[in-house]
Amino acid sequence: MTDSSPLVRLVDIRDSALDVAEVLEALADVAAGGLTLFVGKVRDHDGGKGVAGLDYSAHPSAMERLREVCESVAARYDVRGVAAVHRVGSLDLGDAAVIVATAADHRGQAFEASRALIDDLKATVPIWKHQRFTDGDEEWVGTP
Structure with a gap:
């Protein structure tokens, strides 16, 4: 997708640390009265088991799909900016695994759009999690 909405300010999938300040800067807008930010982090447990760490893998189409999700949220909600x-x-x-944010005139619009953004991302972007547990077990999450 080459023609991107000007409302989609930052979209990326990367193998380096994520930066909340970068996302906030991308959505800086004096007309926005609300900016919501969600940071998904690697927690130390899942399903009653201790987590040692994890690996994320992305399908080659993941970046295009992530952009489509951002474009869709920007089109459906009254926002001034979207970032993921x-x-x-x-x-x-x-570690931060995902950061999504939206800026809007009012907080309610920003909250609704950000909730849709993370939910749609998790449901449709082909990124898979390989969890490594403290007991030596492992599992893949979100694979087809």
Whole structure:
């Protein structure tokens, strides 16, 4: 997708650390009265088991799909800006795995759009999680 909405300010999938300040800067707009930010982090447990770390893998179409999700949210909600970045590769406990944010005139619009953005991303962008547990077990999450 080459023609991007000017409302989609930042979209990326990268193998380096994610930066909240970068996302906030991308959505800076004095007309926006509300900016909501969600940071998904690697937690130390899942399903009653201890998590040692995880790896994210992305399908070659993931970047295009992430952009489509951002474009869709920008079209459906009354926002001034949308941003989404997702990490791939090996992550440690506490690392940011995903950051999504939206800016809007009012907080309610920003909250609704950000909720849709993370939910749509998780449901449709082909990024898969390989969890490594402290007991030596492992599992893939979100694979087809």
